[in-house]
Amino acid sequence: MSQAIEVLKEEVFDCKCGGKGVHSSFVLKESIPHKLVSSVSCESCGEKNTTEDDFIKLDFGVEIMCDFTKENGNTLMAFLNTKAETHLFDVDSNGNEKEIFSFNCDRANVDCIENILLRGKDTLLAGDKNQFKDAVARLDSIIESKRFKMKIVDKSGYSKVCPPGLEYSQIQEKNFEELNKMDPRVVHKKISCE
Numbered sequence: 263m264s265q266a267i268e269v270l271k272e273e274v275f276d277c278k279c280g281g282k283g284v285h286s287s288f289v290l291k292e293s294i295p296h297k298l299v300s301s302v303s304c305e306s307c308g309e310k311n312t313t314e315d316d317f318i319k320l321d322f323g324v325e326i327m328c329d330f331t332k333e334n335g336n337t338l339m340a341f342l343n344t345k346a347e348t349h350l351f352d353v354d355s356n357g358n359e360k361e362i363f364s365f366n367c368d369r370a371n372v373d374c375i376e377n378i379l380l381r382g383k384d385t386l387l388a389g390d391k392n393q394f395k396d397a398v399a400r401l402d403s404i405i406e407s408k409r410f411k412m413k414i415v416d417k418s419g420y421s422k423v424c425p426p427g428l429e430y431s432q433i434q435e436k437n438f439e440e441l442n443k444m445d446p447r448v449v450h451k452k453i454s455c456e
């Protein structure tokens with residue numbers, strides 16, 4: 263077993279308030295990707311700032327096409343890394359696709375597809391209600407019908423959609439080919455990370 267948290271460095275600096283601040287960085291190895299967490303905090307003035315980055319950069323990105331037009335995929339689990347883009351499409355009875363809208367992932371997380379859709383809806387509702395009225399109505403209809411296509415684009419290469427019945431912790435070490443064989447509705451494809 264390796265350490266879940268590996269402290270890289272910790273240093274004390276003079277905060278602008280006159281007190282002593284501490285800058286620390288550590289590697290969180292809880293799951294893949296390991297995250298490099300840097301934090302600055304000052305006990306005197308309470309200033310605190312934390313940033314997270316992938317500790318190991320991959321030399322590829324990933325595009326994940328999910329075709330849930332024939333079978334509901336809402337209960338599948340997915341890991342979306344920070345900055346992953348989710349594009350949602352609805353498909354009419356003639357098979358024509360139309361992109362409804364896209365949104366970005368603020369913070370790496372594991373969640374089920376339905377909650378990703380609901381987060382997308384929250385993003386829309388937080389924006390201009392008139393401008394996004396049609397998109398909200400179409401999103402509601404795909405949440406209801408559970409028949410849609412979704413594309414996830416992640417330059418970090420870490421995002422993955424889990425096959426049915428599996429948690430992210432069970433598939434985080436699997437490569438795209440292995441995952442693609444386990445669920446024909448979901449296709450992971452390497453793309454450039456540029």
Ligand SMILES: [Zn+2]
Nearest residue numbers: 277279304307
């Ligand atoms: Zn301070």
